[in-house]
Amino acid sequence: MSQVENRKVALVTGAASGVGLAVARQLAETGFDLCLVDVDANGLEQAEKQVVELGAKALVQVVDLAVPDACTTVVSATVKAFARLDALCNVAAVMLPGHSTEVSVTAFQTTLAVNLSAPFFLAQAAIPHLLEVDGAIVNVASAVGVTAQAYNAAYCASKAGLIHMTKSLAMEYISQSIRINAVAPGGMMTPLAMNMAALQGADPKIMGRTTPLRGLVEVKDVAEMVVLLATDAGRGYHGACVVIDKGMCAG
Ligand SMILES: NC(=O)c1ccc[n+]([C@@H]2O[C@H](COP(=O)([O-])OP(=O)(O)OC[C@H]3O[C@@H](n4cnc5c(N)ncnc54)[C@H](O)[C@@H]3O)[C@@H](O)[C@H]2O)c1
Incomplete structure (x- = not known):
C-alpha cells in the first residue's frame, strides 16, 4: 500500500457491523483513509468493499481485541501503512447479559477486556501518533454506563469505566491539543442488542427503567456524533x- 501524506487516517474498531461500520462509512465520505479492525473477518471484508467504493484506502486487521498485544499491533500496522494516525474510534464491544449469580468468569473478564482494557491499550499505542497531528480519540460507551441496567453488571461497569477513563485521559492531556471524548448511546437495533432481548427470566418491572420511552436511537445518528468528535x-x-439516548437518562 502506498503511503499517503495528506489524507487523514482513522482506526475504527468494531468496523464489521453496526455503529463501527457506519462510522467507517461516514469517515470515508469525509475523506479519511481507514484501518478497519474487528474479530469478524467476513464482516470486515464487506466493510472494506464499502469504504473503498466511497473512495477510501483501507487496511483490514482481523484481531481479537481482548488480547492486549493485538491493540498495539493494529496501531503500529496503521502507522506503517499510512504514516500517520488522526483518529482512534473505539467502537467494538461485547454485551453478555445474565443473572449475576450465573455470569461466568470468562463472560465477565471478556466484557472488561474488550470494552474497557482494549480502548486503553489502543489509546496507549495511538497517543504518541495522535499528538503529532492534533488528533482525536472517540470512545463509544453507553447510556447504561450512566444509568445502570439490571442483569448487565459487567457491561454497565465496563461502560461506566470507559466514560471515566475518557475523562482521566482528557485531564492528563489537557495541556496538549489532542482531543479525547466519549459518546453514550441509548438502545440501537444492532446484533449486540439482541443478546439482551434473548435474556430469559428478566423481571419486566425492573427492565422497564431502561426501556427507551421515545424508541430506539438510530445508528447513523450515533455515527455522526462520533465523526464530529x-x-x-x-x-x-x-x-x-x-x-x-432520546431522553433515557433524563429521569
Ligand atoms: N446496540 C445498542 O443498543 C448499543 C447501545 C449503547 C451502546 N452501544 C455500543 O455501541 C458500540 C457498537 O455496538 P453495535 O451496537 O454497533 O454492535 P455490533 O454487534 O453491531 O458491533 C460490535 C462489533 O464489535 C466487534 N467485536 C466484538 N468483540 C470483539 C473483539 N474481541 N475483537 C474485535 N472486535 C470485536 C463485533 O464483531 C462487532 O462487529 C459498542 O461499543 C456498544 O457497546 C450499543
Missing part, C-alpha cells in the same frame, strides 16, 4: 461524554 468540527469537545 473525531474531526476538527468537534474542536469544542474535550473530556465530554455526549449522551445520545
Whole structure:
C-alpha cells in the first residue's frame, strides 16, 4: 500500500457491523483513509468493499481485541501503512447479559477486556501518533454506563469505566491539543442488542427503567456524533461524554 501524506487516517474498531461500520462509512465520505479492525473477518471484508467504493484506502486487521498485544499491533500496522494516525474510534464491544449469580468468569473478564482494557491499550499505542497531528480519540460507551441496567453488571461497569477513563485521559492531556471524548448511546437495533432481548427470566418491572420511552436511537445518528468528535468540527469537545439516548437518562 502506498503511503499517503495528506489524507487523514482513522482506526475504527468494531468496523464489521453496526455503529463501527457506519462510522467507517461516514469517515470515508469525509475523506479519511481507514484501518478497519474487528474479530469478524467476513464482516470486515464487506466493510472494506464499502469504504473503498466511497473512495477510501483501507487496511483490514482481523484481531481479537481482548488480547492486549493485538491493540498495539493494529496501531503500529496503521502507522506503517499510512504514516500517520488522526483518529482512534473505539467502537467494538461485547454485551453478555445474565443473572449475576450465573455470569461466568470468562463472560465477565471478556466484557472488561474488550470494552474497557482494549480502548486503553489502543489509546496507549495511538497517543504518541495522535499528538503529532492534533488528533482525536472517540470512545463509544453507553447510556447504561450512566444509568445502570439490571442483569448487565459487567457491561454497565465496563461502560461506566470507559466514560471515566475518557475523562482521566482528557485531564492528563489537557495541556496538549489532542482531543479525547466519549459518546453514550441509548438502545440501537444492532446484533449486540439482541443478546439482551434473548435474556430469559428478566423481571419486566425492573427492565422497564431502561426501556427507551421515545424508541430506539438510530445508528447513523450515533455515527455522526462520533465523526464530529473525531474531526476538527468537534474542536469544542474535550473530556465530554455526549449522551445520545432520546431522553433515557433524563429521569
Ligand atoms: N446496540 C445498542 O443498543 C448499543 C447501545 C449503547 C451502546 N452501544 C455500543 O455501541 C458500540 C457498537 O455496538 P453495535 O451496537 O454497533 O454492535 P455490533 O454487534 O453491531 O458491533 C460490535 C462489533 O464489535 C466487534 N467485536 C466484538 N468483540 C470483539 C473483539 N474481541 N475483537 C474485535 N472486535 C470485536 C463485533 O464483531 C462487532 O462487529 C459498542 O461499543 C456498544 O457497546 C450499543
